[in-house]
Amino acid sequence: MPSRAYPDADFPADPYPGAVPPFSFVHLDECSHPLTFDVCWRVGEAGGAELDLWLAGHGAPPLAARIPLLSYGSNRNPSKITWLRRSLGLTGPVVVLRARTENLAAVWASGFRARDGQRTSVLGAAPGATEKHAVWLATPEQVAVLDRCEGRDDRYRLARLGTGAVHTDDGLRIEAPWCYLGLSAIRRPLLVNGSPVRCADLDQAAAFALDGVPAPDDGLSATTVHGAPDPDAWPSAVFVYGTLQPGHRAWPLLAEHSVGRPRRATVAGQVWDTGFGYPALLPDGSSRAPGWVVTMRDPVSALGDLDRYEGPEYRRIRVAATSGSGPGTACWTYAWAADEGSLQALPAGWTR
Known part of the structure; x- marks a missing residue:
């Protein structure tokens, strides 16, 4: 029996960062297909199609040809993924794994999105914090689309993260994942009374009204990536x-x-x-x-x-x-x- 697919309407994009499925999923044709893990990732319940075989059936690269990209903002929202397809030419199935992070936090950024005026988030160091985010297993071609969306080397930089820990739903620790980190002043953490504000503590409406100054940096140890990422590097x-x-x-x-x-x-x-x-x-x-x-x-x-x-x-x-x-x-x-x-x-x- 085929597994249930969840339409984008179940996970609206507004307000930023949008609703996120409470499961790992592969996204295609405006639907999110839940993933489960036993000895490998499968589409649907235990015993379902092996994800690599499912990807091959859709003419898509296997997991070994993808990089782990930590996603802490709107990129884990299915409706945003469909927007990337329609507006920036994103193609192929998008694999998104739930992840738990340690000593990291999504915090509100100093600036706003140009397309709708909502305040964006950025990743920052947060000793002792544990949060739920996601990891895209992204092809280099999908990363190229995200580069344009994030304004790589302008608003954000693509880097290998050296701070904190990232664990996916299968219990694997992802060492040095790729991640978009704030670069310009409007994408650095917003300091309110000298401290960043975690997105988990304040919703978009309240964050929009915050008054503060850009932080000098995000407190993270990370190595900037130049050029296209190579899946063989991880x-x-x-x-x-x-x-x-x-x-x-x-x-x-x-x-x-x-x-x-x-x-x-x-x-x-x-x-x-x-x-x-x-x-x-x-x-x-x-x-x-x-x-x-x-x-x-x-x-x-x-x-x-x-x-x-x-x-x-x-x-x-x-x-x-x-x-x-x-x-x-x-x-x-x-x-x-x-x-x-x-x-x-x-x-x-x-x-x-």
Whole structure:
């Protein structure tokens, strides 16, 4: 049975920042389709279509070809997404995951939107604060549309965020997400009696009447991004479970790109024997596959070498690797993409 889709009318855009669905969703054709997570993101309830397959069915890039973009204002509102389609040419399904942030807050900005005169928000440092926001898994083409909407390098700058923590609904911690941060004076936090005002504490009507001065900065540690974002740049770690493990025959290929010490971890899945001297990982929510997490100095360069080594039998996906009870670490890994019928249980004595 197809899952329910929620029309934009359920989530009006006014007043800014607009109504936000209480679930993760993929947006297309003026409708929001809820997402759920088990071992992967799915459209609808548990057992629904795998999101990557759903995206492929709509001719859209998979999750591995998208970047995590923290969205704290109107960009998480479905009606605003449709406005981006009609006014600025946004195309394709938009994937929006609910997120919890720590030590960050959406605060009211010093200026107003030119198109309707409403006060906008901006992100600021907020020690001790916990808020609910969203993460777009955006294609580079979708980011280019947002660049025009946000006035990149004029009103806002696109940056990799180094302050605070961001966790999505699947429990994954998103390290250094991309984010639009205030740049011009009218997009810096508004200080009222010397302090910023959180959007969670004051609605648009009250915020419109605020009187204050622009803050000198947002208090955030962030690195400005130049040019188009590369999805291969995140995450910077890879989970390996076969010939690329430390001490195994292909380790030198990865070792030349690694920094720090590899650490043991597990991911949701099971490792099988291909019969060709190398194993295959199949994602599986009922078991944990052991391996190693390796941090890469330059993931864009390293992944090119690893993709060529793994070949077409594998597909590169993002997974959460855990080494205990803490939050999962985002990692790349290579899952089996060829025929599963020939896979067998690993032989006794297989070294992991």
